[in-house]
Amino acid sequence: MSARGKLTELFRKFPGIGPRQADRFVLFLLSQRKSFLDELIREIGNLEEETATCESCFQFFTRQGGMKVCSLCANPARDASKLLLISREVDLQNIERTGAYGGLYFVLGGTVPILEKNPEERIRIRELLHIIENRKEVAEIILATNATAEGEHTAEYIENQLKPLEEKRKVKISHLGRGLSTGTELEYSDKDTIVNALKNRV
Amino acid sequence: MSARGKLTELFRKFPGIGPRQADRFVLFLLSQRKSFLDELIREIGNLEEETATCESCFQFFTRQGGMKVCSLCANPARDASKLLLISREVDLQNIERTGAYGGLYFVLGGTVPILEKNPEERIRIRELLHIIENRKEVAEIILATNATAEGEHTAEYIENQLKPLEEKRKVKISHLGRGLSTGTELEYSDKDTIVNALKNRV
Amino acid sequence: MSARGKLTELFRKFPGIGPRQADRFVLFLLSQRKSFLDELIREIGNLEEETATCESCFQFFTRQGGMKVCSLCANPARDASKLLLISREVDLQNIERTGAYGGLYFVLGGTVPILEKNPEERIRIRELLHIIENRKEVAEIILATNATAEGEHTAEYIENQLKPLEEKRKVKISHLGRGLSTGTELEYSDKDTIVNALKNRV
Amino acid sequence: MSARGKLTELFRKFPGIGPRQADRFVLFLLSQRKSFLDELIREIGNLEEETATCESCFQFFTRQGGMKVCSLCANPARDASKLLLISREVDLQNIERTGAYGGLYFVLGGTVPILEKNPEERIRIRELLHIIENRKEVAEIILATNATAEGEHTAEYIENQLKPLEEKRKVKISHLGRGLSTGTELEYSDKDTIVNALKNRV
Numbered sequence: 001m002s003a004r005g006k007l008t009e010l011f012r013k014f015p016g017i018g019p020r021q022a023d024r025f026v027l028f029l030l031s032q033r034k035s036f037l038d039e040l041i042r043e044i045g046n047l048e049e050e051t052a053t054c055e056s057c058f059q060f061f062t063r064q065g066g067m068k069v070c071s072l073c074a075n076p077a078r079d080a081s082k083l084l085l086i087s088r089e090v091d092l093q094n095i096e097r098t099g100a101y102g103g104l105y106f107v108l109g110g111t112v113p114i115l116e117k118n119p120e121e122r123i124r125i126r127e128l129l130h131i132i133e134n135r136k137e138v139a140e141i142i143l144a145t146n147a148t149a150e151g152e153h154t155a156e157y158i159e160n161q162l163k164p165l166e167e168k169r170k171v172k173i174s175h176l177g178r179g180l181s182t183g184t185e186l187e188y189s190d191k192d193t194i195v196n197a198l199k200n201r202v
Numbered sequence: 203m204s205a206r207g208k209l210t211e212l213f214r215k216f217p218g219i220g221p222r223q224a225d226r227f228v229l230f231l232l233s234q235r236k237s238f239l240d241e242l243i244r245e246i247g248n249l250e251e252e253t254a255t256c257e258s259c260f261q262f263f264t265r266q267g268g269m270k271v272c273s274l275c276a277n278p279a280r281d282a283s284k285l286l287l288i289s290r291e292v293d294l295q296n297i298e299r300t301g302a303y304g305g306l307y308f309v310l311g312g313t314v315p316i317l318e319k320n321p322e323e324r325i326r327i328r329e330l331l332h333i334i335e336n337r338k339e340v341a342e343i344i345l346a347t348n349a350t351a352e353g354e355h356t357a358e359y360i361e362n363q364l365k366p367l368e369e370k371r372k373v374k375i376s377h378l379g380r381g382l383s384t385g386t387e388l389e390y391s392d393k394d395t396i397v398n399a400l401k402n403r404v
Numbered sequence: 405m406s407a408r409g410k411l412t413e414l415f416r417k418f419p420g421i422g423p424r425q426a427d428r429f430v431l432f433l434l435s436q437r438k439s440f441l442d443e444l445i446r447e448i449g450n451l452e453e454e455t456a457t458c459e460s461c462f463q464f465f466t467r468q469g470g471m472k473v474c475s476l477c478a479n480p481a482r483d484a485s486k487l488l489l490i491s492r493e494v495d496l497q498n499i500e501r502t503g504a505y506g507g508l509y510f511v512l513g514g515t516v517p518i519l520e521k522n523p524e525e526r527i528r529i530r531e532l533l534h535i536i537e538n539r540k541e542v543a544e545i546i547l548a549t550n551a552t553a554e555g556e557h558t559a560e561y562i563e564n565q566l567k568p569l570e571e572k573r574k575v576k577i578s579h580l581g582r583g584l585s586t587g588t589e590l591e592y593s594d595k596d597t598i599v600n601a602l603k604n605r606v
Numbered sequence: 607m608s609a610r611g612k613l614t615e616l617f618r619k620f621p622g623i624g625p626r627q628a629d630r631f632v633l634f635l636l637s638q639r640k641s642f643l644d645e646l647i648r649e650i651g652n653l654e655e656e657t658a659t660c661e662s663c664f665q666f667f668t669r670q671g672g673m674k675v676c677s678l679c680a681n682p683a684r685d686a687s688k689l690l691l692i693s694r695e696v697d698l699q700n701i702e703r704t705g706a707y708g709g710l711y712f713v714l715g716g717t718v719p720i721l722e723k724n725p726e727e728r729i730r731i732r733e734l735l736h737i738i739e740n741r742k743e744v745a746e747i748i749l750a751t752n753a754t755a756e757g758e759h760t761a762e763y764i765e766n767q768l769k770p771l772e773e774k775r776k777v778k779i780s781h782l783g784r785g786l787s788t789g790t791e792l793e794y795s796d797k798d799t800i801v802n803a804l805k806n807r808v
Contacts, residue, residue, distance in 0.1 A: 002668040003652030010646050015630050024621050027695055029650065030657055030666045031715075037654050040616050041647050044635065046609030048643050051636055060636045062608040089633055091388040100397040109637075142403060147382035177402025179379030180349035181386055182394040186293040192384040195302040200379025200402060201344060204466040205450030212444050217428050226419050229493055231448065232455055232464045233513075239452055242414050243445050246433065248407035250441050253434055262434045264406040291431055495792040504801040546807060551786035581785030581806025584753035586798040588787055590697040596788040599706040604783025604806055605748060 004030075056131070058107040058124060059089045072096075072105070079103045081139040083132070085158065087111050087123075087146065095144065103142075106131065111145065112154040119157050128158070132165060140172045147178060206232075258333070260309040260326060261291045274298075274307070281305045283341040285334070287360065289313050289325075289348065297346065305344075308333065313347065314356040321359050330360070334367060342374045349380065408434075460535070462511040462528060463493045476500075476509070483507045485543040487536070489562065491515050491527075491550065499548065507546075510535065515549065516558040523561050532562070536569060544576040551582065610636075662737070664713040664730060665695045678702075678711070685709045687745040689738070691764065693717050693729075693752065701750065709748075712737065717751065718760040725763050734764070738771060746778045753784065 001009075004026055011022035029037060052063040054070035061070035072078065082103025086092050092105050108123040116122055132138055143158060145151035159173060166173055178196035180186075186194070203211075206228055213224035231239060254265040256272035263272035274280065284305025288294050294307050310325040318324055334340055345360060347353035361375060368375055380398035382388075388396070405413075408430055415426035433441060456467040458474035465474035476482065486507025490496050496509050512527040520526055536542055547562060549555035563577060570577055582600035584590075590598070607615075610632055617628035635643060658669040660676035667676035678684065688709025692698050698711050714729040722728055738744055749764060751757035765779060772779055784802035786792075792800070 003649050003656045004666075004668060006645075007649045007653055010642075010649060013642075015634050016627060021622060024696065026653070027666070028621050029653060034654060036616075036619075037650055039612075041650050043609050043613045043616060044643055044647050044650075047613055047632070047635060048640060050609045060610075060633070062610060086388065088389070090630065094388055094391065095396055095400075098393045098396045098400075100393075100400050142400075144388065144399075146388055147384055147386040151387075174403040176399035177379060177381030177404060179381040179383070179398070179402065181381070181383040182349055182392050182398075184349040184383055185353075186288065186296055186346065186348055187290070189296065190384050191300045191302075194297055194300045196381070196384075197346075197378035198297075198300075198302050198344075200381065200404065201376040202379060202402065205447050205454045206464075206466060208443075209447045209451055212440075212447060215440075217432050218425060223420060226494065228451070229464070230419050231451060236452060238414075238417075239448055241410075243448050245407050245411045245414060246441055246445050246448075249411055249430070249433060250438060252407045262408075262431070264408060292428065490792065492793070498792055498795065499800055499804075502797045502800045502804075504797075504804050546804075548792065548803075550792055551788055551790040555791075578807040580803035581783060581808060583783030583785040583787070583802070583806065585785070585787040585790055586753055586796050586802075588753040589757075590692065590700055590750065590752055591694070593700065594788050595704045595706075598701055598704045600785070600788075601750075601782035602701075602704075602706050602748075604785065604808060605780045606783060606806065 057092075057105045058109060058127065059092055059105065077102075080135070080137045082142065083135075083138050083140070084142040084144050085128070086144050087151070087154065091144065108145075108154070108158075111150045112157045113150060114153050123154065123158075125158065125161055129161065129165070132162075132171070138171060140174060143173065143175050147176075259294075259307045260311060260329065261294055261307070279304075282337070282339045284344065285337075285340050285342070286344040286346050287330070288346050289353070289356065293346065310347075310356070310360075313352045314359045315352060316355050325356065325360075327360065327363055331363065331367070334364075334373070340373060342376060345375065345377050349378075461496075461509045462513060462531065463496055463509065481506075484539070484541045486546065487539075487542050487544070488546040488548050489532070490548050491555070491558065495548065512549075512558070512562075515554045516561045517554060518557050527558065527562075529562065529565055533565065533569070536566070536575070542575060544578060547577065547579050551580075663698075663711045664715060664733065665698055665711065683708075686741070686743045688748065689741075689744050689746070690748040690750050691734070692750050693757070693760065697750065714751075714760070714764075717756045718763045719756060720759050729760065729764075731764065731767055735767065735771070738768075738777070744777060746780060749779065749781050753782075
């Protein structure tokens with residue numbers, strides 16, 4: 001196959017990209033000067049070299065010196081008694097942007113589909129258990145998966161795995177609050193949301 | 203103006219109907235048999251005669267005998283210690299459909315816009331105060347306005363009006379829980395929703 | 405059933421109205437003053453009395469005196485050698501609004517679904533044939549059905565019915581031009597549109 | 607700036623990609639194995655080397671041996687008396703896919719914005735004039751720009767540039783047909799489309 005065909009196939013693997021847009025990406029690259037392609041090639045290479053996975057929260061970070069953890073995990077001002085679990089790094093960023101959370105994070109690296117037989121291959125459950133085991137200061141684990149069917153299934157799976165620890169160590173396991181999101185109108189709300197909003201009224 | 207023109211103008215006042223659809227409604231009526239128009243005329247007339255406003259919750263109900271309150275308010279099985287306030291009747295229906303609420307309702311009849319100078323003309327605040335005053339069994343008032351700017355402003359206005367009563371009678375005032383609605387993904391959640399979900403974690 | 409229930413059912417028959425909006429219409433009517441409902445009832449009644457169907461083009465028009473044809477058909481300045489066929493009155497209005505057509509119209513009153521066994525019950529084909537038969541000045545019949553599968557099927561059916569007349573009277577049968585609509589981008593055009601645009605290039 | 611930041615900026619230049627998706631692309635790359643990144647780097651490099659611009663129609667093609675024109679231009683079965691002008695290569699592909707055109711193409715490489723002062727820098731007008739000058743067999747030039755304001759402005763500009771040639775050589779200049787696109791409903795058509803459909807009726 002031609003480089004053009006192969007590249008179209010590679011772009012199709014990018015998140016949210018269908019065949020038509022993959023094709024447009026290749027045409028776009030073809031219309032660019034050589035310097036643009038060279039820069040793209042160089043930065044993809046640099047990305048590999050400069051980026052490391054934090055050994056503590058598993059988010060990606062720009063390697064500096066011999067650092068093995070990201071600046072967030074290395075920050076002594078963060079409250080190490082709280083550990084918030086999210087599926088993907090993009091969720092971490094969105095929560096961090098609110099400034100409303102001062103604890104530490106753990107990136108699960110995925111979700112557990114509902115009929116998955118090997119959930120331990122979908123998320124970093126072993127790494128999570130290992131970290132909690134060794135970090136005696138953890139007092140609360142906050143499950144912050146999406147409020148979707150797969151997100152809730154993932155939370156349930158993790159909760160089961162954490163149960164022994166919860167009992168032994170008296171670690172509290174909590175979930176993000178359920179209810180009305182900003183902008184929600186009662187007229188268009190589903191049953192679950194209303195039931196949760198009634199139950200969790202404040 | 204012709205009946206056609208006048209009718210188009212009347213349909214334009216219907217909720218969600220623009221000029222083009224108002225026009226289509228008139229063309230639709232013109233294409234119907236006389237019996238359809240006669241039935242429509244008859245039922246609009248009947249609607250007026252058969253429907254009454256409940257003197258207790260202010261929802262509309264089909265008049266039967268000399269009843270002054272709707273069947274929901276007349277039902278002794280409902281928990282009269284709880285009073286849930288909604289803006290419009292359609293919200294009442296949506297909450298009732300969940301089967302998760304066993305108390306009584308009060309239809310405010312609207313919302314209070316943010317810069318409104320005469321909020322008492324926008325919602326049934328006088329009727330609400332009067333009802334609570336006389337109903338000594340009310341122990342909790344649940345504010346269930348939309349999670350929109352106007353809905354929250356309305357809730358705030360009502361809360362201020364209820365304050366004296368709250369102190370005198372020890373009535374509890376609560377709000378529907380805020381957090382993640384069903385189906386919410388963290389990646390696309392706004393700041394307020396995440397902050398609420400963190401604060402109201404369970 | 406209550407008037408409210410019956411009225412909801414009647415509104416559901418209006419074009420584009422689902423159960424939720426039909427319900428909102430009834431709640432809207434309930435929230436209006438008596439004078440609004442009275443006016444609505446009166447104008448629906450007037451619509452019936454004041455409106456007649458033009459005996460020539462079959463569009464609706466406001467009856468004035470003993471007129472049997474609409475003002476458009478009665479206008480001697482219109483070019484009676486051209487007869488443009490449309491499915492519905494709303495199409496007539498949209499074409500008339502462009503000011504680009506000076507001939508006469510004929511409202512078919514519907515379309516012929518693709519597997520319909522009694523097409524003559526779906527559109528005014530008998531009335532059309534009768535009118536053309538008697539109007540010797542008709543030199544061109546323009547088929548202006550939608551460019552959809554059903555619209556084209558309707559055009560095909562009519563064309564077959566007109567064939568004898570076409571040969572006997574040398575009436576020209578034409579179709580609206582096919583090609584790129586305003587705003588069309590080639591990248592997103594389907595095969596048929598491109599093929600037509602190439603074939604009908606000017 | 608980090609490679610991550612730079613790469614996000616490069617992806618933002620891709621067609622249709624906003625800041626959020628650019629960010630997701632980088633996170634996606636970080637989550638891939640090294641072999642994926644290596645392949646991506648290699649194929650972007652190959653794209654540059656393997657692809658050439660056709661000297662005749664200016665579309666991109668995979669270089670084979672010393673070929674200077676693409677296989678379409680080199681195909682003797684194509685009708686060289688027709689030259690169809692499109693803005694971008696993606697339009698060429700879409701037309702070619704219909705199988706309804708057997709002539710040659712010329713990729714303009716862009717469009718001329720309405721107030722552009724140097725239109726000759728936006729499209730390959732010099733190359734076009736040069737090619738037509740030397741190709742005596744060209745008998746018809748088909749302007750196939752989009753049916754948008756900018757597309758029509760581009761067509762107008764080219765037509766003016768071709769005028770001398772048109773007169774000297776008796777080359778016919780045509781445009782893609784305008785009218786109803788497939789699926790168009792008259793009720794929702796704009797004035798221009800209806801006027802064109804009436805004018806170009808067949």
